[in-house]
Amino acid sequence: MSNPTEGFIRTFEDIVREVNGRAGSPSSHSFEIERASERDGTVKKNRALLVYVRDVRNALQHPKHRSDGNAIEISRAFLDEVGALLNHLRNPPTANSVGVPRKEINTARLTDQLGDLADEMKRGGFTHVPILDERDTVIGVFNEAAVFHFLWAEPETIVGRQMKISDIFDSCSLDANRMETFRFLGPRTPLDSLIEMFLAVESPLTRVGAAFVTASGKETEPLQRLITPWDVLAMSTDV
Template sequence: MSEATETFIRIFEEIVGEVNRRAGAPGSHAFEIERAADRDGTVRRHRTLLLYIRDVRNTLQHPRHHAPGHAVQVTEGFLTEVQDLLRRLRNPPTANSVGVARRDIRTARLDDQLGELAEIMKREGFSHLPILDERDTVIGVFNEAAVFDHLWAEPEMIIGRGMRIEDILSHCRLGAGHTETFKFVRPGTPLDDLVQMFVALESPTTRVGAAFVTASGKETDPLQRMITPWDVLAGARD
């Protein structure tokens, strides 16, 4: 048996332990992939790979051929992928490891002028600016949807560069009813749960535009991080 194969079988047993723990069956002698997938987003996302790894291990340890040697060979590339999966199961990336930390987030305040914020968004490529109060809690989001909502609120409505956030705050509120909604999550929320949150539609015409990380996962706590769909896609590929 090659060194790569021996390493693969050892890592496989460790993966079984991690998956069965997530399945709530740490003492099971079976590989509880399906039970774990029903309970855990990380296992669910990697279910196909886990099933494949199980089949490779069974082929190696329970051969059905008579010729000498193994029917399959564990490559270094495949072994690396299996090791990465074990690492992800043991230390799954969370909301605290993706997105932008509070100190680097460009935010808006009630007395900020719309023209200045629009220039910043255009120059630096931002699509959303969280609006914070004096406690650093998110009370709304300034984006294109808020501007258009304000323009269409009444006939002959105008919007000027010198207007301030407080002038259109009702259209920036988190529950303003745009095609985007905004979620609040805890720092320990698994990355795989964030992936599912962003890909799912809130309604046929509504999706999640950004997630805000707070200590409790509630909007009443100060902002710690901001996560966009792009951040989650980048983190899921790592």
């Protein structure tokens, strides 16, 4: 490109096409930011910057002054920022780029001992251990909340290091009545949807504790990725 201002105009045109497509009006001659914001979380999150970019473009292409030349000039840094915005709209972060992939997830089986799992969690600094069956599908989660749930449900009982997951599985199952729930998602779930999911309060005492990514978001499919609220918060600060 010959200069940043010309590059900005071309990038803006690409952004308009991207946003209008998300608005469901690909042939519109207007910049459909508001309509797209209502339908798309990525556009909504970047609405303020999109409006600013639109205003800069209007100042360039619809000047009010009579003198020659542009009243403003686009800097390389601003052009880079606008280009990054276009790339973000075209390739928004998804569930497949957040969290821990299957090969790095610490998992458990019904026959595993609680003491060994607790030691691994302490050494690794992780909080949720998915419990898998023979098909590699998630059937439960072992964490501190599960242990407390078991102790609360079974008065005058003791949790020993030699106990197995199967001994407390009622408190580890996905439908156990705990203060957190778990979701299953497809790999193309947008990061913005993940942020909303983890910030939402499902009840006065319940939030989503972790999300499991499978091929199409079904609970009956093998685990592909584990996502916790911390993974999403860390990722969201970079976009």
